[in-house]
Amino acid sequence: MAGTAKQTVAIIGAGWGAYPLSQQLNLARYNVKVISPVRTLQYTPLLASAACGLFDLRLAEEPLRRQHRTQMEYYKAAAEDIDLQNKIIRCKPAVQELNGQVAEMFEVPYDKIVLAPGCEVQTFGTPGAKEHALFLRNTNDARLLQQRMLQMLDAASLPGLSEERQREILHIRIVGGGAIGIEATAELYDLWHESMRHLHPHLDGKVTITIHDVAPSLLSTFDQSLSSYAMRSLEAKKVEMKTSSHIEKVEADAIFTKEDGRLPYGLLLWATGNKASSLLDRLEVRKPEKGLPRILTDKYLRALRPDGTPMEDTFALGDAADIEGQSLPTLAEVAVQKGEYLTRELNKAEGHPTTPFEFDNKGMMAYLGNRDGVVAGKADYTGESAWLAWRSGSLQWCRTWRRRVMISISWLFVWLNGRDIARR
Amino acid sequence: MAGTAKQTVAIIGAGWGAYPLSQQLNLARYNVKVISPVRTLQYTPLLASAACGLFDLRLAEEPLRRQHRTQMEYYKAAAEDIDLQNKIIRCKPAVQELNGQVAEMFEVPYDKIVLAPGCEVQTFGTPGAKEHALFLRNTNDARLLQQRMLQMLDAASLPGLSEERQREILHIRIVGGGAIGIEATAELYDLWHESMRHLHPHLDGKVTITIHDVAPSLLSTFDQSLSSYAMRSLEAKKVEMKTSSHIEKVEADAIFTKEDGRLPYGLLLWATGNKASSLLDRLEVRKPEKGLPRILTDKYLRALRPDGTPMEDTFALGDAADIEGQSLPTLAEVAVQKGEYLTRELNKAEGHPTTPFEFDNKGMMAYLGNRDGVVAGKADYTGESAWLAWRSGSLQWCRTWRRRVMISISWLFVWLNGRDIARR
Numbered sequence: 001m002a003g004t005a006k007q008t009v010a011i012i013g014a015g016w017g018a019y020p021l022s023q024q025l026n027l028a029r030y031n032v033k034v035i036s037p038v039r040t041l042q043y044t045p046l047l048a049s050a051a052c053g054l055f056d057l058r059l060a061e062e063p064l065r066r067q068h069r070t071q072m073e074y075y076k077a078a079a080e081d082i083d084l085q086n087k088i089i090r091c092k093p094a095v096q097e098l099n100g101q102v103a104e105m106f107e108v109p110y111d112k113i114v115l116a117p118g119c120e121v122q123t124f125g126t127p128g129a130k131e132h133a134l135f136l137r138n139t140n141d142a143r144l145l146q147q148r149m150l151q152m153l154d155a156a157s158l159p160g161l162s163e164e165r166q167r168e169i170l171h172i173r174i175v176g177g178g179a180i181g182i183e184a185t186a187e188l189y190d191l192w193h194e195s196m197r198h199l200h201p202h203l204d205g206k207v208t209i210t211i212h213d214v215a216p217s218l219l220s221t222f223d224q225s226l227s228s229y230a231m232r233s234l235e236a237k238k239v240e241m242k243t244s245s246h247i248e249k250v251e252a253d254a255i256f257t258k259e260d261g262r263l264p265y266g267l268l269l270w271a272t273g274n275k276a277s278s279l280l281d282r283l284e285v286r287k288p289e290k291g292l293p294r295i296l297t298d299k300y301l302r303a304l305r306p307d308g309t310p311m312e313d314t315f316a317l318g319d320a321a322d323i324e325g326q327s328l329p330t331l332a333e334v335a336v337q338k339g340e341y342l343t344r345e346l347n348k349a350e351g352h353p354t355t356p357f358e359f360d361n362k363g364m365m366a367y368l369g370n371r372d373g374v375v376a377g378k379a380d381y382t383g384e385s386a387w388l389a390w391r392s393g394s395l396q397w398c399r400t401w402r403r404r405v406m407i408s409i410s411w412l413f414v415w416l417n418g419r420d421i422a423r424r
Numbered sequence: 425m426a427g428t429a430k431q432t433v434a435i436i437g438a439g440w441g442a443y444p445l446s447q448q449l450n451l452a453r454y455n456v457k458v459i460s461p462v463r464t465l466q467y468t469p470l471l472a473s474a475a476c477g478l479f480d481l482r483l484a485e486e487p488l489r490r491q492h493r494t495q496m497e498y499y500k501a502a503a504e505d506i507d508l509q510n511k512i513i514r515c516k517p518a519v520q521e522l523n524g525q526v527a528e529m530f531e532v533p534y535d536k537i538v539l540a541p542g543c544e545v546q547t548f549g550t551p552g553a554k555e556h557a558l559f560l561r562n563t564n565d566a567r568l569l570q571q572r573m574l575q576m577l578d579a580a581s582l583p584g585l586s587e588e589r590q591r592e593i594l595h596i597r598i599v600g601g602g603a604i605g606i607e608a609t610a611e612l613y614d615l616w617h618e619s620m621r622h623l624h625p626h627l628d629g630k631v632t633i634t635i636h637d638v639a640p641s642l643l644s645t646f647d648q649s650l651s652s653y654a655m656r657s658l659e660a661k662k663v664e665m666k667t668s669s670h671i672e673k674v675e676a677d678a679i680f681t682k683e684d685g686r687l688p689y690g691l692l693l694w695a696t697g698n699k700a701s702s703l704l705d706r707l708e709v710r711k712p713e714k715g716l717p718r719i720l721t722d723k724y725l726r727a728l729r730p731d732g733t734p735m736e737d738t739f740a741l742g743d744a745a746d747i748e749g750q751s752l753p754t755l756a757e758v759a760v761q762k763g764e765y766l767t768r769e770l771n772k773a774e775g776h777p778t779t780p781f782e783f784d785n786k787g788m789m790a791y792l793g794n795r796d797g798v799v800a801g802k803a804d805y806t807g808e809s810a811w812l813a814w815r816s817g818s819l820q821w822c823r824t825w826r827r828r829v830m831i832s833i834s835w836l837f838v839w840l841n842g843r844d845i846a847r848r
Contacts, residue, residue, distance in 0.1 A: 039574065039578060056480045056482055057482075058480055058481075058844060063844075063845060063846070063847065065623050065846070066623075066847060066848065067619075067622045067623050067842060067846065067847065067848045068848060070622070070623060070624070070625050073581075074578075074581070075578075075581070075582055075583065076575070076578035076579070076581075076582070077582065093579070093582055095575050095578050095579040095582070103579065103582065104584075106582060106583050106584050108583070150463065151500070151519050154463060154498075154500035154519050155500070155517070155519040155527065157497075157498070157499070157500075158499055158500070158501065158517055158519070158527065158530065159499065159530055159532070160528070160530050195491075198491045198494070199489050199490075199491055199494060200489075200494070201494050400847075402837065402841055402844075402847070406837070409833060413826065413830070417826055418491060420482060420487075421487060422487070422489070422491065423487065423490060423491065423824075423826070424490065424491045424492060
């Protein structure tokens with residue numbers, strides 16, 4: 001490359017797919033510009049346990065900017081539109097609330113682009129869901145969930161309430177029986193049973209957790225036997241399961257289902273699937289005919305034109321992309337592997353992928369609470385060993401040694417002295 | 425006390441004065457009920473350094489509820505009115521946003537009451553201050569300050585800004601040259617000079633910090649010589665000092681002063697004095713004729729009736745109270761000592777104070793940034809030794825060993841690997 005000008009690589013997004021590129025693309029070879037409304041990698045698989053007080057919320061995110069990589073430029077902005085032909089990104093600053101003045105749109109030209117804008121929350125247009133439900137997609141969501149949990153216990157602890165009213169306030173409803181919903185259930189169960197129950201003995205026996213799902217079973221991406229195991233495990237914990245439950249609207253203190261009518265809640269967590277990023281509507285790329293709109297790529301992660309031919313300098317990965325004919329799930333694991341693959345390939349002498357991407361399926365896990373879990377992979381297993389695998393897996397999500405050490409110290413303190421939000 | 429019914433002690437507030445009472449009043453002897461809109465002790469002296477990334481924000485607060493003291497009842501509510509004659513508190517729940525339904529007012533009868541409602545933010549009615557300025561009174565304020573600092577740097581890092589516009593965005597203005605304002609200045613200075621400057625080399629030399637105060641000098645509660653030393657130290661750091669500066673109004677991106685007209689800012693921190701809690705307006709107690717309205721007490725901390733006679737079962741302490749004829753400052757140190765004194769006295773066999781309160785003046789300190797500080801006490805001193813005294817003093821504010829260990833670990837990590845928000 002000596003003698004030629006550096007190429008500019010623009011990266012849209014700051015998630016699991018974008019992060020390895022932002023941290024490891026060779027700065028001697030590329031100008032790297034990351035455009036994302038969020039300045040940190042959000043450790044989504046750790047959010048539920050952080051919300052439930054197992055470690056600090058700050059540990060569930062990782063800043064993109066680093067002192068040894070200040071040449072990497074980060075713009076806090078959203079890519080509004082991308083001219084893939086002329087290689088120009090039109091960006092809307094995500095700092096407009098600062099300083100009164102509306103920050104102006106700006107353009108970023110590039111040589112290569114990596115599209116990893118991720119997905120948005122999917123509420124299926126259920127009225128009231130966005131206004132009243134809590135979500136679990138970033139550390140701010142996790143903070144709000146923690147606050148709500150604490151407020152719920154404070155509200156039920158006010159004097160003069162009937163037991164019926166207390167039970168209404170203490171009803172936790174979780175919408176979505178996939179891995180995120182189940183793990184949030186497990187963590188909230190542990191939070192109550194291991195800690196908060198002892199801190200609020202006057203409320204013991206009055207907390208209920210109910211999972212709602214439109215499907216007839218939970219964890220349906222897992223094998224039938226693991227899904228059944230999970231449901232039995234949750235049943236033994238007295239978690240209520242409303243499968244085939246259709247939510248019609250959400251109000252500030254109750255949801256309304258087709259099957260049961262009004263069902264009151266004190267905390268409502270919405271953990272259903274993903275919706276395509278609105279950026280995708282404006283991109284002239286090939287997308288699947290049905291299902292979640294995603295950018296289809298070839299095996300080198302090059303985005304395809306509507307006619308199916310690959311674009312040389314346009315790559316796509318993360319939840320917003322999929323390899324044509326391969327259909328990988330929208331999981332952090334897939335995004336990370338693609339991000340690391342693309343980093344490796346772009347850092348090679350050729351500067352473009354020469355070997356196709358292959359997904360190494362390391363299996364799936366879900367935590368079920370009270371040291372029980374399910375693991376699906378080369379071998380399926382359940383119980384305490386699955387919990388241990390899941391716990392050590394949690395640490396693997398950390399991209400830096402500092403996070404691993406800090407989270408381990410936090411676990412030690414929780415074991416010694418209780419969760420920080422409910423201490424001995 | 426055997427054979428007689430337990431007395432109920434109501435504590436209004438969760439600050440430095442109330443905290444020792446909530447944690448150490450003898451539960452075998454008293455029913456303890458704490459009424460406060462905030463469920464944690466806020467480590468106000470640690471907020472500036474937490475906001476600037478020296479340790480996690482959660483470490484700057486301490487939950488009131490403990491698993492070994494669940495008999496202590498905590499109500500998340502504000503005392504709206506207190507009938508000191510008939511010993512009844514009228515409370516407004518501070519959880520009304522939960523569950524749609526407006527939570528109902530409730531009453532708490534008591535035998536003894538400890539009034540420690542603290543103070544509110546004082547903006548002297550400056551138009552726009554409440555809407556646009558940041559404050560530094562609780563961990564949420566500290567979180568907002570940290571976010572704003574990061575957003576300010578992100579905003580100034582967007583492409584295409586003129587250097588003049590960058591300098592406007594990067595202008596930090598601090599209103600109030602007392603200890604809180606000066607320490608926030610010092611911490612923000614350190615944050616920029618030790619960390620953020622290296623993470624944003626493109627912004628180096630463009631950040632300005634200006635302190636505004638109506639008084640002709642800063643740190644005016646300290647001796648003239650220490651105040652002068654502080655001003656020289658800040659001057660050497662190129663901190664601008666606008667003394668005798670009168671702010672007339674605040675807009676989203678600028679303040680307007682009588683002396684200089686419009687002055688733009690990117691971050692505005694308001695750290696002026698205190699205003700009496702609105703509860704004080706409704707209390708039939710003796711208050712000073714001029715200055716900050718406070719509940720006057722005798723030397724046993726018994727609140728005085730308007731005629732000057734003490735009420736046997738009504739105690740007052742913290743920033744909202746003062747001993748008649750003694751005039752102690754509104755400092756955490758005073759509140760803590762009074763809280764510990766009253767706990768000791770109420771736990772004695774008599775159940776009421778028998779020896780008068782005496783304030784043990786341990787001196788005052790202020791941090792000036794870059795390992796410089798001032799200490800006023802038995803001996804006055806300045807420089808690095810003052811910084812060390814202030815640092816070890818910081819740890820003394822922690823009420824539990826867990827906080828001390830966690831903050832020490834955090835300092836170690838900052839030293840090894842940089843602040844968590846600006847890592848190597």
